[in-house]
Amino acid sequence: MFRLDKSLPLLAAALLATSALPAIAQDSPGAGTAITMAQPTWDTGWFHTEIYRQLLQELGYDVAPAITLDNPPFYQSVAMGDVTMWVDGWFPLHSTYEPIFSSGAEIVGAVAKGGALEGYLIDKAAADEFGITSLEDFKRDEVKAAFDRNGDGKADMVACPPGWGCEINIEHHMDAYELRDHINTIKAGYSASMADALAAYKGGEHILYYTWTPNWTANQLVPGKDVVWIEVPEVDLPDMSLADAATLEGVEGCINDPCKLGFPANDIVPVVNSEFLADNPAVGALLNEVAIPLEDIFAQNSAMNDGDTDIEAQAAAWIEENRAAVDGWLDAARAAAS
Missing domain, CATH: 3.40.190.100 (Glycine betaine-binding periplasmic protein; domain 2)
Structure with a gap:
């Protein structure tokens, strides 16, 4: 007569838990990794900075609210790795800073191409x-x-x-x-x-x-x-x-x-520490996918000027309104990390 081994249910549970680990890691490739984001001193860039921050959080990264920096200290800091990234590079306007950051950081993707007049x-x-x-x-x-x-x-x-x-x-x-x-x-x-x-x-x-x-x-x-x-x-x-x-x-x-x-005319682009980027392919993939319409940034900037300063809520609302595109960007990032 067949005798049931009481250890089998425990073994099966263990195997199921183990098989779930890659899926969990793929869903949250940034788990356990912190990102220090910067934002510029001009507040018209804070909305898309917050959108990117929340997208990175959806990938599991630990991203505190962005710190505000002038151009020279940001480009010095991102090259050294003291700051991970920002999404407010204006090129060619900021090309004068390239000798400062090019040894340790790089441009990846674009928030908006050619539309920054x-x-x-x-x-x-x-x-x-x-x-x-x-x-x-x-x-x-x-x-x-x-x-x-x-x-x-x-x-x-x-x-x-x-x-x-x-x-x-x-x-x-x-x-x-x-x-x-x-x-x-x-x-x-x-x-x-x-x-x-x-x-x-x-x-x-x-x-x-x-x-x-x-x-x-x-x-x-x-x-x-x-x-x-x-x-x-x-x-x-x-x-x-x-x-x-x-x-x-x-x-x-x-x-x-x-x-x-x-x-x-300028491209608005992310600038990221190169060492971090090499260790986090999901971030590079995300940055290459994301694009934010200038009209949406115009609208938020106007609302902010009229007194609606809850940028975190505005960014969250934008993400939900564009959830189909956002999920595609996140899927591409997770695939790059697998």
């Missing part, structure tokens, strides 16, 4: 009234007077805070186009400076400002309706190898087409 804008009423098409027009006395909000005899322009990549190009333009005696660059906190400019515009004053996309300004001051992109007199960049990319066709709201913006 930079340039100078003025209110449309001023463009129509004074016939302004270029920064060169700010050498005219009547134009300077129309944009002089502090009484120093120069046109006031919202520029970039010290340490931002755009500051380098703007400062170069001020010298290249001989505008130091004609334009006063406001280099305080960008969000506060732009909020002040927006209030001035709503009060009937003329405004001149630098901006980039994606940015909440494009929702509050719509190019082609409220404001227009103006051109530079001629393309003049610190790195003239990028000159061809500084004139673009089809820029909505530009004074001309093609539009001589004076800044090359």
